[in-house]
Amino acid sequence: MAKIRIPPVLRPSVGGEREVAADGATVGEVLEGLASAHPDTRGQLFGGDGELNRYVNVYLNDEDVRVLDGLSTPVGEGDSLVILPAMAGGALL
Numbered sequence: 890m891a892k893i894r895i896p897p898v899l900r901p902s903v904g905g906e907r908e909v910a911a912d913g914a915t916v917g918e919v920l921e922g923l924a925s926a927h928p929d930t931r932g933q934l935f936g937g938d939g940e941l942n943r944y945v946n947v948y949l950n951d952e953d954v955r956v957l958d959g960l961s962t963p964v965g966e967g968d969s970l971v972i973l974p975a976m977a978g979g980a981l982l
Contacts, residue, residue: 903927916949920934
């Protein structure tokens with residue numbers, strides 16, 4: 890079972906938890922497990938095409954899954970996923 894570290898912005902969607910566990914053989918299966926257990930996370934994680942939302946970065950053991958095999962990246966027992974929403978914006982001074 891993989892551990893998923895939840896960013897503060899998604900914690901209300903998972904009952905305030907900082908970390909949850911989910912089963913799956915790939916990053917996609919693990920994230921789908923998270924979204925199935927906590928439906929409010931689905932729109933944050935996935936775009937309409939079923940791929941990762943472009944404003945979300947996911948790391949498997951400190952490696953960006955987009956430079957690995959994306960949602961098809963294999964996940965082993967005890968691996969850790971980190972979800973990081975991308976930050977954008979700011980103000981001109």
